[in-house]
Amino acid sequence: MDNQQTERKGERMRRWSELKQRVLQAVDGRQKALCRLARAMFEQPEVGLQERAACRWLCEFLAEEGFQVERGIAGLETAFRATYRGSDERPALAYLAEYDALPGIGHGCGHNLIGAASVGAAAALKAAWPDLPGSVLVLGTPAEEGAVDGAGGKVALLEAGAFEGVDAALMFHPSSRTTVYNTSLGRVALKIAFRGKAAHASGAPHEGINALEAAILTFNGINALRQHLVPDARVHGIISHGGTSPNIVPEYAEIRLYVRAADRACLQELEEKVKNCARAGALATGAKVEFSYTAHTYQNLRTNKALARAFANHLRELGVPVDESEQRPGGSTDMGNVSQRIPAIHPYVAVVPSGVVGHSREFAEATVSESGLQGMLLACKALALTGLQFLGDSQLREEVLREHQAAS
Numbered sequence: 001m002d003n004q005q006t007e008r009k010g011e012r013m014r015r016w017s018e019l020k021q022r023v024l025q026a027v028d029g030r031q032k033a034l035c036r037l038a039r040a041m042f043e044q045p046e047v048g049l050q051e052r053a054a055c056r057w058l059c060e061f062l063a064e065e066g067f068q069v070e071r072g073i074a075g076l077e078t079a080f081r082a083t084y085r086g087s088d089e090r091p092a093l094a095y096l097a098e099y100d101a102l103p104g105i106g107h108g109c110g111h112n113l114i115g116a117a118s119v120g121a122a123a124a125l126k127a128a129w130p131d132l133p134g135s136v137l138v139l140g141t142p143a144e145e146g147a148v149d150g151a152g153g154k155v156a157l158l159e160a161g162a163f164e165g166v167d168a169a170l171m172f173h174p175s176s177r178t179t180v181y182n183t184s185l186g187r188v189a190l191k192i193a194f195r196g197k198a199a200h201a202s203g204a205p206h207e208g209i210n211a212l213e214a215a216i217l218t219f220n221g222i223n224a225l226r227q228h229l230v231p232d233a234r235v236h237g238i239i240s241h242g243g244t245s246p247n248i249v250p251e252y253a254e255i256r257l258y259v260r261a262a263d264r265a266c267l268q269e270l271e272e273k274v275k276n277c278a279r280a281g282a283l284a285t286g287a288k289v290e291f292s293y294t295a296h297t298y299q300n301l302r303t304n305k306a307l308a309r310a311f312a313n314h315l316r317e318l319g320v321p322v323d324e325s326e327q328r329p330g331g332s333t334d335m336g337n338v339s340q341r342i343p344a345i346h347p348y349v350a351v352v353p354s355g356v357v358g359h360s361r362e363f364a365e366a367t368v369s370e371s372g373l374q375g376m377l378l379a380c381k382a383l384a385l386t387g388l389q390f391l392g393d394s395q396l397r398e399e400v401l402r403e404h405q406a407a408s
Helices: 003-029 031-043 052-064 111-128 153-159 211-226 264-285 305-317 335-341 361-367 370-392 394-407
Strands: 068-071 080-085 092-097 135-140 168-170 173-175 186-195 234-241 252-261 288-293 348-350
Touching (some): 003 370, 031 052, 031 111, 031 361, 052 068, 052 080, 052 111, 092 111, 092 370, 111 370, 153 335, 173 370, 186 264, 211 234, 211 264, 252 264, 305 394
Antiparallel strands (some): 068 080
């Protein structure tokens, strides 16, 4: 390597180091604003598709940061797209914001921290590198939790073309552990309705067709099926309607359940087996059975390991230990659908003490503790630095794309 090459390499390294410091300083400079956003969403939790205040606060923050903001995209009132274009349109990097809460629990899954970290990372990257070679987006994706009918905002955005032209999608999820190579289960949100015939339960039971018994037989069939499920498969649900009075043969019964599996093929096979259990219950009782879906189907998460390694390295530089073991899937997320289309990461970053479980009031309270907010800020910095590297390092982009294409 001659002197000129050495000098050019040294200049690139100095430039990179300077940009990284500017990103970190940009996050630090927005620390109070980001913590206010997280606290505001905690204090006013909104369930999916009703996150009007959270959507407004996040959009106002991004507009003040110089992003072009569009609200109500993909036909969803609380979805948004915020865009900043640097010196070119591509490559395009998207940070995904979630901000829906759990009914009765509030932000027991920490989506208040996800929303704040994603807008903070995008704003810091823009501020540190105004002429960045590409575009930075924030996509506001409502209703990730399956607590409301129609859940799965990312799926709706995908179907509406909101991810067209996006080269990578990044977000983080709060947890009690820091892990980067995560997967998730695919999920079908199934509603099974049985229609029978009402009759006097004592005076003329032989005239009735008991829809509730069809539902009970369905669960019995599913329980018999469990012995033969692959280890990662899950079926769990409730009887959401079982009748109106003990003295009336139930003419209508309804089951709501989730079917989960580690990949699309297993999910489709298991869904059909569960439907067969319902068909058998209907056949045994004489009821009619109907199937419908209460939410978008979630695909399994496919983490892009090249992007995940970059994120992990930046966390370590920030002093955060990272568990790089591959995690077995547990829950489900509509980020899985995104990851099947474009390179994506969904790492978990510890923001609460070990032993605090998700979807609990304790977890919600912990998100706005000092350690919870500090964990969010560290995740925000790692997201911003990963975005910086993705836009500025063509070799990383090529590696990310190769891996995604090989896995498709």
